[in-house]
Amino acid sequence: MKLFDPHIHMTSRTTDDYEAMAKAGIRAIIEPAFWLGQPRTKVGTFEDYFQALVGWERFRASQFGITHFCTIGLNPKEANNPNVAPGVLELMPHYLGKDGVVAVGEIGFDDQTPAEEKYFAAQLELANKFDLPVLVHTPHRDKKRGTERSLALVKEQRFPEERVVIDHNNEETLPLVLATGCWAGHSIYPNTKMDEPRMAALVKKYGTTRMIVNSAADWGVSDPLKVPKTAQAMKDVGVSDADIETIVWNNPIAFFGQTGRIAAADLGEAAKIDQAQLFEGNSVLRGQTPVRT
Amino acid sequence: MTSLLDALPSTARAWVLSVAPDDRIALLGAFSGAARNVGKDPCAVPERGTWGADELARAALLVRGAASVSPEELYDRGDNRERQAVLRALPLLEAPERFLPLAVEACRTNVLTIFEAIACENPYPQRHFPEPNWNQMVLKVAFNGLALARIVGLAARSNDELARMASDFAAERRAAGRPVPADLGSVMKGETT
Ligand SMILES: [Zn+2]
Numbered sequence: 001m002k003l004f005d006p007h008i009h010m011t012s013r014t015t016d017d018y019e020a021m022a023k024a025g026i027r028a029i030i031e032p033a034f035w036l037g038q039p040r041t042k043v044g045t046f047e048d049y050f051q052a053l054v055g056w057e058r059f060r061a062s063q064f065g066i067t068h069f070c071t072i073g074l075n076p077k078e079a080n081n082p083n084v085a086p087g088v089l090e091l092m093p094h095y096l097g098k099d100g101v102v103a104v105g106e107i108g109f110d111d112q113t114p115a116e117e118k119y120f121a122a123q124l125e126l127a128n129k130f131d132l133p134v135l136v137h138t139p140h141r142d143k144k145r146g147t148e149r150s151l152a153l154v155k156e157q158r159f160p161e162e163r164v165v166i167d168h169n170n171e172e173t174l175p176l177v178l179a180t181g182c183w184a185g186h187s188i189y190p191n192t193k194m195d196e197p198r199m200a201a202l203v204k205k206y207g208t209t210r211m212i213v214n215s216a217a218d219w220g221v222s223d224p225l226k227v228p229k230t231a232q233a234m235k236d237v238g239v240s241d242a243d244i245e246t247i248v249w250n251n252p253i254a255f256f257g258q259t260g261r262i263a264a265a266d267l268g269e270a271a272k273i274d275q276a277q278l279f280e281g282n283s284v285l286r287g288q289t290p291v292r293t
Numbered sequence: 294m295t296s297l298l299d300a301l302p303s304t305a306r307a308w309v310l311s312v313a314p315d316d317r318i319a320l321l322g323a324f325s326g327a328a329r330n331v332g333k334d335p336c337a338v339p340e341r342g343t344w345g346a347d348e349l350a351r352a353a354l355l356v357r358g359a360a361s362v363s364p365e366e367l368y369d370r371g372d373n374r375e376r377q378a379v380l381r382a383l384p385l386l387e388a389p390e391r392f393l394p395l396a397v398e399a400c401r402t403n404v405l406t407i408f409e410a411i412a413c414e415n416p417y418p419q420r421h422f423p424e425p426n427w428n429q430m431v432l433k434v435a436f437n438g439l440a441l442a443r444i445v446g447l448a449a450r451s452n453d454e455l456a457r458m459a460s461d462f463a464a465e466r467r468a469a470g471r472p473v474p475a476d477l478g479s480v481m482k483g484e485t486t
Binding site: 051054055056058059094095097098099100260261 | 322325326328329347370372373374375376403404405406
């Protein structure tokens with residue numbers, strides 16, 4: 001079965017991860033722009049990060065047969081830093097029109113401050129202008145309230161709900177999201193947020209409509225194979241193959257591709273692994289025997 | 294320029310020509326959005342290898358709009374395919390020697406497709422690279438397992454230092470028990486034909 005991980009921060013991961021992901025059936029991924037574990041102090045470092053998302057990381061993924069898309073945005077944590085936030089917002093239009101940029105994100109709330117709300121709203125406007133969906137991060141603390149406020153802001157701004165995915169849901173927030181037209185993302189983590197059996201139970205209870213699963217793997221304790229592991233967990237409790245495929249492949253493509261930014265041709269682009277031409281030098285294969293498929 | 298447009302399918306050509314070359318904002322938008330308008334199908338460009346339709350359209354947009362946008366800014370903010378298009382267009386721009394720092398910097402990339410765009414089927418390095426940069430580029434082509442025949446003007450710019458570097462590279466490979474690229478021989482001998 002082909003798998004799509006629509007939320008994973010590959011700049012923090014190794015080539016071993018890429019190899020394992022490809023082996024487990026992951027064919028496409030989306031890397032949302034987020035914070036890097038420590039706050040940035042300059043707009044320029046954001047630009048270099050955006051560059052990596054549309055450049056080097058895309059190439060790195062392609063060497064393992066994985067198509068790499070990304071989202072561009074000012075994350076809620078750093079929306080609170082007046083030294084970078086306005087500059088990043090000005091930078092975004094230079095990147096939102098690029099190939100492989102499939103949404104604005106991650107935006108949303110973290111501490112739920114006025115600054116976060118301001119940049120959340122401003123980025124919904126940008127998404128409108130560039131005809132893109134949005135990826136909304138929900139806070140770890142005071143999560144239910146943050147989710148309610150996110151849904152309310154989307155409504156207030158009259159941003160089309162079918163173009164919004166609210167991410168990192170749990171048992172308490174999922175019904176709130178499904179009661180709107182927004183999509184519901186679930187980040188499957190080793191210890192927190194959501195795990196595979198709980199996710200499988202949610203699918204049995206709520207079905208597959210507007211349901212999305214991701215690993216959200218990054219520089220913290222996380223697991224880039226959580227999408228395949230969750231697919232297995234769903235199978236174990238009797239979810240049909242067709243329903244599993246809807247969640248781990250069709251839904252992310254339907255959501256992130258709804259404004260035409262994911263072409264079938266893109267999904268095939270990196271499908272043929274031919275590392276032979278990259279066998280040394282500055283490619284990621286520093287002198288190993290190339291893999292051919 | 295004419296040859297670039299000729300290599301495009303007619304609908305893609307019409308799209309490129311519909312973008313006003315003096316409208317900076319329109320040019321920047323079209324440059325980024327080219328693939329969504331003309332696709333990425335391979336197109337044969339006479340004596341320049343095979344380019345994606347998007348690369349071809351982007352190169353044509355840059356050449357036509359060179360008074361309004363610079364290759365440096367398009368490269369600096371470009372994704373991989375945008376950067377490839379800029380590098381392929383360099384020899385077609387007026388007074389191309391102005392862009393030597395950009396071309397030399399591009400050779401330092403880790404993205405192989407970007408390196409190929411400047412080093413392979415591109416007459417720019419032969420015409421403008423100083424010898425040390427030329428030699429590094431040729432060695433990097435060999436190092437990455439690309440065919441040396443893809444370099445424009447390889448024989449014409451052979452030199453003793455490059456021959457020495459190629460021989461050392463071959464010796465390093467032999468010492469490691471690893472294969473020496475078959476096409477390295479002519480460079481090692483410094484052959485000019
Ligand atoms: Zn994230």
